[in-house]
Amino acid sequence: MIYNIANLLEQSATRYPKKEAFKCLDISISYQALDTKANQLSSCLMEKDLVRGDRVAILMNRCLDSAIAVYGILKSGGAFVAIDPFLPLERILVILNDCGIKHIITTSAQTRKIKLITQISNVVKHVIGLSEDLDGMNVSWESIFLRPLDNYVPQTILEHDLASILYTSGSTGMPKGIMHSHHGLLSLAKLEADLHQSNSSDIIGNFAPLHFDQSLFGYFSGPLVGATTVIFPDAYVKLPASLSALVAKEQITIWFSVPLILIQVLLHGNIDNHDFSTLRWVRFGGEVFPVKQLRQLMLKWPHAKFINSYGPSEVARCTYYILDKPPATDAPIPLGTVWKNTEYKILDTENKDVKIGESGELVIRTATMMIGYWNNKNLTEKSFFKVEMAPGYHHVYYRTGDLVYENTNNELMILGRIDRQIKLRGYRIELDEIEALLQKNELISEAAAIVVKKDKEIPELEAVIGLVAGAKINTNEIIEYCKLHLPYYMVPQTISIIHKFPRTGTGKIDRKKIIELIESQTL
Known part of the structure; x- marks a missing residue:
């Protein structure tokens, strides 16, 4: 029986020892090797005073070591907190302090940022993954993988123990940490495997970073059935032509991403010159997929079934809608129905x-x-x-x-x-958090964060500000100010200054009117 995520990996290591579990470019790791290295990491963490329930940060780019980090933490009884390495330092420190994180797992690519964190943070005591010494705080990956396991005793883990905390935007200006248990993540893995009828011959495309809940599909549902999960590096995800070529090369059978990635591949991925015949399922979620472009892509890949997938991070996923053929009209795609056990x-x-x-x-x-x-x-x-x-x-x-x-x-x-939360490029954004930050600036009297569509179908995040009497400011300075405090996906692409905000009958800022003015370019 599988009771927790550690059991999940152990079962696959027994059933598929030599099979590739994860792959990233030309590097791969078998299920047996992953289980061994995760045990070595787990052994190190427990030796470094980790106790069951402790939170452990993973701060690294998309890479093979992330799989070892996830399973090593879970085997030790800890809960992983995936942190976007591109976040501003201030926001990273907020998360570390909020969670009381004593251990960070990282890679050498993050050396500069980790050094700054350890100099400022009072809570971080141990860093795993850097080759460079940090006053005795650091343990290198090389030394981890040399650890003997003769005396290793696995941690006792119950299914309702804490397994993960995922931070998202918060309306008060403070990020929210969503807690998931081993039971919840294991249930997700089973439901997703059932949805796709996944098996050990599948090759799963993992396009999402670890701090984004879509990534959980590849990290857990893939190993549940003995499939291979391909982790796509950041550079490839940002370059549609390179991504398209790599997907074809790896012969991906199950694709799960935000619609934006699929749209970029459709428009700029040169897909007519690549073979995607292995694709069984193309699943998207996190935001609305414009029907016009969805239809075009389905016509390009008629052999694949498409799924609209929905679910807030608090429940991971909960509904699905299968499209067997391209939509005949531009009517919105349904969320569909809830899946099993829901x-x-x-x-x-x-x-x-x-x-x-x-x-x-x-x-x-x-x-x-x-x-x-x-x-x-x-x-x-x-x-x-x-x-x-x-x-x-x-x-x-x-x-x-x-x-x-x-x-x-x-x-x-x-x-x-029913509130002011939005989804943009798959990320959940509280517009109130952006406004709260802008209003902390002593030169800004009022602010409105909005989503607009101008000449393109893809929505853009913008902000309109009012200045205090006599104040002068360059809007580029405000954008830089936002970059210091907000994740990149929450930084307004454009900031406009307005002398008088339009108001509703009750005196509130009329955001609908502002959007109309911007989209008509009359603001």
């Missing part, structure tokens, strides 16, 4: 079930649901909807914040948000 409700403003065709907030009850938000009890309680079945016993649903309705085919259709 149920939902659509609630009105009084938390009552709505009728078919009526809109309301989608709430989800599923095996993949988060434990809660790290270090934030109040937000956790607000995020759950509970139905009392008996005194002390509740069915617990996650409030997605998404406005949906159910059509006559019993398919869920998305209408938007």
Whole structure:
């Protein structure tokens, strides 16, 4: 039986010892070697005072070592906290401090950033992955892989132990840490394998970085069935022609990414000159896929089935809609229906079930649901909807914040948000967090963060600011200010100065009017 993620790898190492588990460019690692190296890392972490439940940061680019890091941490009883290496230093420190992270696992490519972190942070005690000495704090990968395992005793891990914390944008300006258990991640792996009917002959394309929940498919569902997961480096994901060629070369059978990557490959990937005949499934999620471009891609790859996949990070994924043929019209693609071991409700403003065709907030009850938000009890309680079945016993649903309705085919259709959260290029962004940062600048009196579409179908993040009386500022300076504090995907592409904000009848900033003015280029 498989009870936790450590068991998952151990089973595959026994069943498929010599098979490639993960591959990145010309480097690969077998299941047996991955299990051994993960045990060596686990042994080192426990020797460095890691106890069950400790959070361990993974700060590295997309590479093969990330798989060893994930499984080594989980085998030690720790929980991995994947941190985007491109984040501003200030935001990285916020996450490290919030989680009380004592151990960081990294690579030599991050040496400069790690040195800065260890000089500033009071919580980090050990760094694994640098060859360069850091006053005795560092252990190199080379020494890890020389560790004997004669006396290694695996950590006791229960299925509901903490396994991962994923940080996303928070409306108050503080990132939110989403906690997932071994049970939740294992349930996700099983459900995804079932959705694709995955098997050991599959080759999974892992296009998402580890701090993005789409990556969990390749890291866990692939090993569950003994498939090979190909990790695509950052440089390839950013270059459609190179990515397209590498996908064809690796003979990927299952693709899962945000629509933007697929759109870029369609438009600039030279796909007519490559062989994609091995593709069985092309799965996308994280944002809306424009139907026009989806149709074009499906016509290019008629042999593959396409899946629209939906789910907030708090539940990882929960719905799917399979497209067997290109859409005949430009009507929005349904979210579809929930997959197995999952149920939902659509609630009105009084938390009552709505009728078919009526809109309301989608709430989800599923095996993949988060434990809660790290270090934030109040937000956790607000995020759950509970139905009392008996005194002390509740069915617990996650409030997605998404406005949906159910059509006559019993398919869920998305209408938007009930708050100001957006999805852009697959990343979840709280517009309030951007506005809160802008208003911290002493020269800015008011700010509005918005999403606009000008000449292109792809949406752009912009901000409009008002200045305090007599203030003068260069908008490029404000963009640089944002880069110091926000992830790159949350930095407005354009900032405009406005002398007088349009207002609603209640005196609030009229963001809809601002969007109209920008899109018509009359602001």
